[in-house]
Amino acid sequence: MTRAWSLPLLFLLCGSALAGAVLGESPGRAAAILPVFVLLAVAHSPLVFPRSVPVEEARRLSAVDGRPIVFWRPGCRYCLRLRARLGRDARRLHWVDIWRDPAGAAEVRAVNDGDETVPTVFVAGRPYVNPDPRWVRTRLSPPE
Known part of the structure; x- marks a missing residue:
């Protein structure tokens, strides 16, 4: 914290x-x-980021609603860029702060050869490292 x-x-x-x-x-x-x-x-x-949730909760919610999971950390300029470019759509993602959630940090390290490279976005269980914000927006389900 x-x-x-x-x-x-x-x-x-x-x-x-x-x-x-x-x-x-x-x-x-x-x-x-x-x-x-x-x-x-x-x-x-x-x-400036939506409320972070633990990785277990993010997985459970993503399984229900199909929304991507974003692993991020404060101070990361690429995370900030993703957040800013998504605008209000950022609330439609599940955000996991890897500095608050050791399990989330471990998951990021597992898919990035031991590095904590963020943002790492999981879409349908597949990781994408520092994806284009426009691409992430296309992966969101229609607004409710």
């Missing part, structure tokens, strides 16, 4: 330190710097 928030906290600390360093010289610059780092922190936090 702590690891998922390490990068966002680092962005906030660095942004605060940088803004504090230039505050005396240029308050306007400090006021512009801090929001940039806050946005970076939010973008790399678990907050």
